[in-house]
Amino acid sequence: MTICLKNAKLCDARLWNVKADVLIEDGVIRDVGVGLAGDESYDLAGCTLLPGLIDAHIHMVSGGEDFDDASLKSWAQAGVLAVRDLGLGNGESADRYLAWLRTTAKPENALVVTAGQPVAAWGGYMHRMMGKENGIGVKTPAEAEAAIETQIQKGCHGVKIAMDYDMLDENTPQYTPETVRAIAAKAKALGVWCTAHVQMAKFLRILVENGIPEMAHTVLDPIPDDLLDEMVARDIPICSTLQPINVPRPPLPKEELDRMPPHMRETIAKIEAIDTAQQEKDAVDNIRRFHQKGGTVVMGTDTMRMTQQPGNARIPLRELHLLRQAGLSVQEVIDACTKNAARACRLTDMA
Ligand SMILES: [Zn+2]
Secondary structure (H helix, E strand, O other): OEEEEEEEEEEOOOOEEEEEEEEEEOOEEEEEEOOOOOOEEEEOOOOEEOOOEEEEEEOOOEOOOOOOOHHHHHHHHHOEEEEEEOOOEOOOOHHHHHHHHHHOOOOOOOEEEEOOOOEEEOOOOOOEEOOEEOOEEEOOHHHHHHHHHHHHHHOOOEEEEEEOOEOOEOOOOOOOHHHHHHHHHHHHHHOOEEEEEEOOHHHHHHHHHOOOOOEOOOOOOOOOHHHHHHHHHOOOOEEOOOOOOOOOOOOOOHHHHHHOOHHHHHHHHHHHOOOHHHHHHHHHHHHHHHHHOOOOEEOOOOEOOOOOOHHHOOOOHHHHHHHHHOOOOHHHHHHHHOHHHHHHOOOOOOO
8 A cells, every 4th residue: 555645845854845755655655756656645735744753852751640642642743753751750660651551552642662660879860759769779780780671571662770969969879880881781782772861971971981872861061072072982872852951940839838848948949049041051062062073963852741731742843943053954953853863762664
């Protein structure tokens, strides 16, 4: 069965505003050219055709939400055909999630690949959330390897780890370099992707030097040139997530603050004092310098809490604008959302 989309203007990483026909056979693009014909034809004169996009960093659930596929439909309708879920945030194990995920595999939904639960340093960032076990906390390289093995056997597609302060606490436990190396080696041996949450250049260096093959964020402080060079030399892509850095965050209502213990109030005050406009500038500049050096940029938005805001599951215009601001050409931005994201997510048949 072949379908021919005729007379649309095509825009992808190579073509720009070129009028041509697209021939699709059993869901796969077979040919692009002039005067093509299929079993069924649709005249799309006056329309523009873009490739389906991939968002390589989202969270299907966070903060006690339950699973809901409204966002998957919304993404697909907006042209985001696949998303990579970088870690459950609702304190659930991967079992129920994976069972639910299998029920969402329908043509009207975006495809999901997932890390399942994040693998966290014991007591570290993402180990516990709101008093609940959230990530799988590990103390040793052997425990990290076992956690990865179990999750991949269950049906998760890759590995998400994190190096960060939890609630700005400088004493947050972190992985040892040995554990980072063991995680990278285990993911490589299993042939799955492995990406790290990181927002500070000092942690980025530890992750790069110990073999983590991809970063799930652009860090928020300037990355030294030698470290960028090292990332380019090792072919370590950065998943952009620029969009959520400088969004308006309304201050918490006073009654809510008054109910909090003093140390929580102090943390909230510190968070509210962060100059997020400067962080966005530094992050955009990191992408600019990384891209100029030949680094691979993957588009990801860190979109979360979809059941509360299904409107977030849409074409990520602000992320795309920020990538343009970082000096990527329009076609390089499309590469970041298609070819580069597909490679990072191991969706190579979509690349
Ligand atoms: Zn995230």
